[in-house]
Structure formats: structure tokens, C-alpha cells
Amino acid sequence: xxxxxxxxxxxxxVTGKKLTVTCSQNMNHEYMxxxxxxxxxxxxxxxxxxxxxxxxxxxxxxxxxxSRKEKRNFPLILESPSPxxxxxxxxxxxxxxxxxxxxxxxxxxxxxxx
Amino acid sequence: RKEVEQDPGPFNVPEGATVAFxxxxxxxxxxxxxxxxxxxxxxxxxxxSVYSSGNEDGRFTAQLNRASQYISLLIxxxxxxxxxTYLCVVKGATTDSWGKLQFGAGTQVVVTP
Numbered sequence: 001x002x003x004x005x006x007x008x009x010x011x012x013x014v015t016g017k018k019l020t021v022t023c024s025q026n027m028n029h030e031y032m033x034x035x036x037x038x039x040x041x042x043x044x045x046x047x048x049x050x051x052x053x054x055x056x057x058x059x060x061x062x063x064x065x066x067s068r069k070e071k072r073n074f075p076l077i078l079e080s081p082s083p084x085x086x087x088x089x090x091x092x093x094x095x096x097x098x099x100x101x102x103x104x105x106x107x108x109x110x111x112x113x114x
Numbered sequence: 115r116k117e118v119e120q121d122p123g124p125f126n127v128p129e130g131a132t133v134a135f136x137x138x139x140x141x142x143x144x145x146x147x148x149x150x151x152x153x154x155x156x157x158x159x160x161x162x163s164v165y166s167s168g169n170e171d172g173r174f175t176a177q178l179n180r181a182s183q184y185i186s187l188l189i190x191x192x193x194x195x196x197x198x199t200y201l202c203v204v205k206g207a208t209t210d211s212w213g214k215l216q217f218g219a220g221t222q223v224v225v226t227p
Binding site for chain 2: 031033035037041049059088100102105106107
């Protein structure tokens with residue numbers, strides 16, 4: 001089954017404790033992206049990757065890191081999480097085949113930073 | 115000013131009625147537009163792309179108005195299952211920004227029996 005998976009789905013952590021949220025897709029997609037969703041603000045793009053070893057900042061990259069060493073994986077790293085990073089996070093992927101390529105989203109990771 | 119703006123609603127719609135709502139965008143050079151649907155903070159799913167000439171998919175019609183910089187979504191013969199939040203998405207305007215996507219905050223639609 002074609003899908004985007006994220007782990008963990010739920011995480012409660014404390015300020016300053018490094019964490020990684022994994023994202024994996026099995027559709028051989030070139031493009032992957034991370035978003036956070038907060039009430040009233042919609043989805044905001046954190047980082048995206050056009051292909052392996054190519055990453056770029058979205059609108060809200062501060063406090064986050066990413067890497068794209070393999071095509072299928074795009075982990076999101078919070079080196080020192082803070083309470084303002086409490087949010088719902090989505091990973092997405094798409095084939096880079098034109099202007100109207102559909103993005104497929106993972107199920108989301110609900111993160112709480114205390 | 116936000117780059118993509120939507121009326122948050124909710125739009126309360128009787129079953130069988132028609133509902134329409136818009137999304138405005140600030141970058142006149144934007145080329146690609148989409149409507150995604152999101153149920154109760156689950157993952158968004160593509161509803162339809164919005165083409166320059168407008169397009170229809172069953173009960174759903176999307177229009178693009180470049181002069182006024184907005185896209186619209188019209189839902190005919192509303193079903194209870196259409197209750198959801200509809201997200202407007204605008205893609206980066208230039209080849210070096212195609213990876214950047216801007217989402218509106220969403221318009222909530224509630225279809226009532």
C-alpha cells in the first residue's frame with residue numbers, strides 16, 4: 001500500500017530533550033516536506049526537500065533540522081524542543097512531475113513539549 | 115497580511131444545498147492552486163487542483179480568478195459526508211520556489227440534516 005508513515009504518532013516530552021520524528025514514504029517520491037499545524041494558523045511549512053541531499057527552508061524553520069540521506073526518509077529533528085513547538089506535525093511527499101503534483105500526507109504526529 | 119487567506123466559517127449548510135467560499139492569495143505570480151480536505155485534524159487529502167479555465171469534479175467546482183487573485187470552491191447537493199475543513203493551497207510562483215507551499219487556515223463546512 002502506497003503511504004507516508006510517521007513515528008511516533010504521539011509524544012510528550014520536556015523542554016531541551018532532543019527528539020526526532022521519522023517520516024518514510026514508499027512511493028519513490030522525490031519531494032518531501034514537513035509542516036506544523038496550529039489552531040487558527042493552518043499548516044505552515046518547516047522544511048522541504050526536492051531530492052536526496054537537497055533541503056530548503058520553509059516559512060518556519062527556526063528550531064528544527066532535517067536531513068535527506070535516502071529518498072524514502074526525511075526525519076525532523078528538534079535539537080532543544082521548547083513549549084512553542086507544541087503542535088501537530090505532518091510529513092508529506094509527492095512526485096516531482098509538474099506543477100499539479102498531489103501531496104500525500106502522513107497521519108500526523110501530535111507533539112507536546114512541557 | 116497573510117499570503118493565503120480564507121474565511122474560517124463555519125458555513126452551516128442544509129443537506130442538499132449549495133455552498134461556495136473563496137480563498138485569496140497575495141502573490142500575483144502564483145501559478146498552481148489546490149483545494150485539500152481535512153477531517154478533524156487528520157491528514158489533509160487532495161480534493162482537486164484548480165486550473166486556469168476552472169474545473170469540475172462531480173459535485174465540486176473550482177474556479178480561479180487571476181484578476182482579483184482568488185480561487186473558489188462550490189459544492190452542490192451537499193452531503194453530510196462533505197462536513198470537513200477545506201484548505202486552500204498555493205504553490206510557489208517561480209521554479210526556485212516550487213517546493214514552497216502556502217496553506218490557508220481552512221474553511222469549515224458543516225452540513226446538517
